[in-house]
Amino acid sequence: MTITRRTLLEQIGSVAGAGAAYMAMEALGLAVATPAGAEAFALPTSSGKGRSVVILGAGIAGMVSAYELQRAGFQVTVLEARERIGGRVWTIRGGDRIVQMGRPDQRAGFGNGLYFNAGAARIPSSHRGILGYARRFGVPMETMVNANRNAGWDFRGKVHPERRMVNDMRGQLGELLAKAIDQHALDGEVARGELAMIRDFLVPYAQLDRSGRYVPQGSSGYSPEGGGYANAPKALPPLSIEELLPDPANTSRGSMALPYLFENIWDMQATMLQPVGGMDRIAHAFYERVKPQVRLNTQIKEIRRVGKKVRIVHSGASNFTEADFCVCTLPMPVLARIPADFSRAKANALKSVEYRTSVKVAFESLRFWETQDSIFGGLAWTDRLNENIMYPSGGFNDSRGVLVAAYCGGWTRPENPKAFADLSHERRLQICRESVEALHPGQSHLLEKGVTVAWGLTPWSEGVGALWPGGLTAVQFRPPEYYELLKPEGPIVFAGEHLSYQPTWQEGAVLSAHEALKLVQSMASNAIARAA
Numbered sequence: 001m002t003i004t005r006r007t008l009l010e011q012i013g014s015v016a017g018a019g020a021a022y023m024a025m026e027a028l029g030l031a032v033a034t035p036a037g038a039e040a041f042a043l044p045t046s047s048g049k050g051r052s053v054v055i056l057g058a059g060i061a062g063m064v065s066a067y068e069l070q071r072a073g074f075q076v077t078v079l080e081a082r083e084r085i086g087g088r089v090w091t092i093r094g095g096d097r098i099v100q101m102g103r104p105d106q107r108a109g110f111g112n113g114l115y116f117n118a119g120a121a122r123i124p125s126s127h128r129g130i131l132g133y134a135r136r137f138g139v140p141m142e143t144m145v146n147a148n149r150n151a152g153w154d155f156r157g158k159v160h161p162e163r164r165m166v167n168d169m170r171g172q173l174g175e176l177l178a179k180a181i182d183q184h185a186l187d188g189e190v191a192r193g194e195l196a197m198i199r200d201f202l203v204p205y206a207q208l209d210r211s212g213r214y215v216p217q218g219s220s221g222y223s224p225e226g227g228g229y230a231n232a233p234k235a236l237p238p239l240s241i242e243e244l245l246p247d248p249a250n251t252s253r254g255s256m257a258l259p260y261l262f263e264n265i266w267d268m269q270a271t272m273l274q275p276v277g278g279m280d281r282i283a284h285a286f287y288e289r290v291k292p293q294v295r296l297n298t299q300i301k302e303i304r305r306v307g308k309k310v311r312i313v314h315s316g317a318s319n320f321t322e323a324d325f326c327v328c329t330l331p332m333p334v335l336a337r338i339p340a341d342f343s344r345a346k347a348n349a350l351k352s353v354e355y356r357t358s359v360k361v362a363f364e365s366l367r368f369w370e371t372q373d374s375i376f377g378g379l380a381w382t383d384r385l386n387e388n389i390m391y392p393s394g395g396f397n398d399s400r401g402v403l404v405a406a407y408c409g410g411w412t413r414p415e416n417p418k419a420f421a422d423l424s425h426e427r428r429l430q431i432c433r434e435s436v437e438a439l440h441p442g443q444s445h446l447l448e449k450g451v452t453v454a455w456g457l458t459p460w461s462e463g464v465g466a467l468w469p470g471g472l473t474a475v476q477f478r479p480p481e482y483y484e485l486l487k488p489e490g491p492i493v494f495a496g497e498h499l500s501y502q503p504t505w506q507e508g509a510v511l512s513a514h515e516a517l518k519l520v521q522s523m524a525s526n527a528i529a530r531a532a
Contacts, residue, residue, distance in 0.1 A: 039132020041068070041514050043521050048074030051524045054312050054321050055079070056303075057329035058294055059087020060130070060509035061495040061516075063286035065327045068517050070290055074524075077321055078294040079314055081460045085287050085294065087329075088461055089506060090119040091278035092362075092451065100457040103425060109364070109449040113395075114402050116362035117279040118453040119464070120506055121390065121407070122146060124267040127502070129510035130282060134275065137285035144274040145393045147263035148378020152439045155246040155383050159439055160239065162259075162381075164220040167207075168239045169260060171214035174206020182212055214238055250383035251412045258411055259381040267505070274393060282506075300330070303340035303492070308527075310491050324527070325520050326492040329513070331355065332485075333462040346489055349481035355463025356504070357456030359420045361386065361406035361432045363447035366399065368440060384435045385420050386428075387411045403447070405432035409464075421454035428452045465497060465504035486515075493519045 053069050055062045058080035066076050084090075092098065093115045098106040110116065122144045123130060134141060149163035180186050181199045190198070202208055207217045216235045226233035246256045262268055275281035287294065295316060302313035303326070310326040313319060328335065336350040369375040369391055377393035386406035395401055406428065408420045420428060429450040437444035455464045469479045485494050495516035497508030 038129035038511060038514070039135070041129070041132075043068055043072035043517060045071075046073040047521050048072045048524060049528060050075055051325065051527070052077070052323040053325045053327060053520060054310065054323040055327045055329065056300055056312065057087065057496075058082070058085040058287075058296070059329060059496070060089055060283060060286075060506045061329040061497070061513040062087070062327070063283055063290065064133070064510050064513040065329070065495065065517060066290040066293060067286050068513070069327075069520070070293065072521065074520075075323075076290065076293045077323065078290065079298045079300060079312060079321065080294060080296050081299045083297050085296070086119075086280045086283040087509075088119040088455070088464060089280050089283050090117075090453075091280040092116040092118050092453075093278070098451055098453060099459055100454060101459055103454075103457060106425065106451050108451050110402060111364060111400060114364055114400065115278045116360075116402050116404065116451065117274075118360055118362070119455070120279045121274075121404075123273045123506065124269070125271045125273060126267060127505065127507035129514070130506045131273065133286070133510070134282050137282070137289075139281050139285050140276040141273045142276050142394055143377075144272040145377025145391070146268055146270065146272040146379065148375060148391070150373065150375050151378045151380045151389075151391065153259060153381045154435065154438050155251075155381070156243070158243070160243075161221055162378075164236060164239060165244060166260060167220040168214075168216070169244045171206045171208070171216065171220075171238060172241050172244065174202045174208055175212060175214040178202050178206070178208055178212035246383050246412070262379070267502075276394065300338055303328070303338055303342075305341045305490055308491065324491060325523065327513070327516055327520065328492055328494050329496045329509075331461055331463065331496065332466060332498060334460055342489055345484050346487075349484040352469070352479075352481045353498070354467045355456070356410070356465045356467045357417045357421055357454065358409040358464050359406060359417055359428065359452065359454045360404060360408070361428055361450060361452045362402050362404050363432070364400060364449045365403055365446045367392075367397075367401045368443040368446055369403070370397065372443065373440065380439055381411075382435050382438070383412055384431065384438075385416055386432050386435050387416055389435065389439065403436070405436055405447070405450075406452075418456070421456050425452050488519055488523070491523065 048069060050073065052075040055065050055076065055078045058078050062078055063085065066078050070076050092108050094108055094110040094112065096108045098108065149161065149166070151162050152159045153162055153165050178199060181195050186195060207214060207219065209215050216238050218233065218235045221236045222233040223236050224231070224234060263270065299315045300312060301315065304311045304313065306322060309322050309324055312321045312326065314321065332350050332353050333355050375391050376396050377391050380389040386408055388407040388411055390404035390407055392401045392403065408417050410417050429452065433444045433447055436447060455461055468482060485499055493516040495512040497503055497505060497512065500508030500512040502508030502511060
C-alpha cells in the first residue's frame with residue numbers, strides 16, 4: 001500500500017500530537033517561511049478615497065488592517081468585544097482581571113514591571129512581517145531564550161539537565177550507528193568510502209573512543225565541576241537509552257522526541273525574540289496609531305448586508321455601524337454563532353473547524369532559578385500535566401520575576417490541554433507547584449500570586465488556533481472549507497492566523513490581513529471605476 005505524505009502526517013498527528021506532526025512536516029520540507037518583502041507591505045497611497053471599512057476584532061489582524069487601511073485613505077472603525085486590544089496577544093500585569101468561562105474571575109497581583117505573556121510567547125526571527133512593524137514603530141526587542149542546556153527535564157520521576165539528556169542521546173545513538181558500521185550491517189546501504197567517512201565523523205560528533213564506545217568528554221556535565229588548583233572536573237557517566245527516553249505511559253510515541261528536537265523546528269530556532277516589557281507592546285504600538293477609530297467593549301450581535309454595504313449590529317451607544325466594506329477577524333467559533341447574512345457554504349465552513357486549546361500558569365517569585373541553578377531563560381520539560389516551564393528571558397539578576405510554570409499545549413500528549421483545562425484553578429496551581437518542586441527542590445514555597453489562563457475558556461477567543469480537518473498537520477493540505485473562507489462574502493473579507501500558513505503565530509495574522517486588504521483595495525478600486 002502506498003502512503004501519501006498527507007496520510008502519513010495525519011497519522012502522526014492523531015497519535016503523537018501537533019509537535020510531532022510539525023517536526024514531520026519539516027522533515028518532508030513542508031514548513032512554510034514568511035515570504036520576503038512582507039515587512040514592506042503597503043496599499044497604494046490614497047487608494048481608499050474616503051471609502052469606509054468596519055473591522056471586527058482588535059487582535060493583530062484587526063490592528064494591521066486598521067493601520068494599513070487608514071494609511072491608504074480609508075475611513076476605519078474597529079469594533080472589539082473585549083476591554084482591551086491584542087486578542088490572543090495578551091500580556092497580564094498587576095491589577096488585570098482574568099475572566100474565564102465557567103471559572104471564578106482572577107485578579108493578577110504581580111509587582112510593578114512584572115508581567116505574564118498569557119498568549120503569544122515568542123517571535124521567530126524569520127517572521128519578517130510582525131518584526132517589520134516592530135522596527136517601523138520603534139518597539140525595542142530582546143532575545144527570547146527558547147532553549148537552555150542548564151534547564152531540567154523531569155521524565156520518569158527523575159530530573160536531569162537538558163545538556164545531559166541531549167548530549168547523552170547523541171552519544172548513545174552515535175555508538176549504535178558506529179556498531180552497525182563496524183559489524184558491516186550497512187554495507188549494502190551506503191558506499192564503503194562513505195561509511196568510512198561517517199565512522200570517522202562519529203568519533204568527535206558523538207564523543208566516541210576509537211572502539212566506537214560513547215565516552216562523555218564533559219559536554220553532558222561534570223560532577224564535581226572543575227575548580228582552582230588541583231580540583232579537577234570529572235565528566236558525568238552516560239545515561240542509558242532507557243533513562244533518556246520519556247516514559248511511553250506519560251508521553252505519546254511521536255512526542256517522545258519533541259524536547260530533543262524542539263529548538264531545531266523551523267520557527268523555534270535561535271534567535272527567538274520578544275518585545276521588551278511584554279508581548280503586547282507591538283499590538284499597542286498599532287493601537288496608538290489608530291486609537292480614535294477603536295471602540296472597545298462593543299459586542300457584535302449581527303452581521304448584515306444592506307444593498308452593496310455591510311451593517312454590523314452591536315452593543316454600545318449606537319445600535320449599528322454601516323460601511324462600504326468589512327474585514328472580519330473574529331475567531332471561527334465566535335463568528336459561527338453570530339447571526340449573519342452568509343451563504344450556506346460560508347456558514348458551514350465556519351462551523352466545521354474546532355479550535356486548539358492550551359493552558360498557561362504563572363507565578364511571581366524570587367528568582368531562585370537564577371541564584372540557585374544558574375538558569376537564565378529557556379524551557380524545562382516534564383511528563384507531568386503542565387508539560388513545560390518557561391523561565392523569564394528578561395530582567396536577569398533582578399530580585400523578582402514571573403515564572404511560567406505551565407505551557408500545556410499538547411507537546412507530550414495531545415489530550416493534555418483539555419485534561420488540564422478541565423481542572424480548577426487551584427488544582428492547576430497545585431500541579432505546577434509540584435512540578436517546580438521536582439525541578440527545584442525546596443523552592444516551590446517561593447511561588448506567589450499564581451494565575452492561570454485556559455484559552456478554550458477565554459471569552460471571545462475560545463482557543464489558540466484552528467484545528468483544520470486533519471489537525472495542525474493540515475498546513476499544506478487545507479480542506480475545501482479553508483478555501484471557502486478565503487473568498488469575500490460580498491463586501492466582507494476574512495482574516496486571522498487561521499487563514500494563513502503560519503498557524504497560531506502573530507505572523508499568520510499579519511500575512512492574512514495583508515491578503516484581505518488587497519481584496520478590499522481591489523473591490524474599492526473597481527467600485528470607484530464603475531462610478532466614474
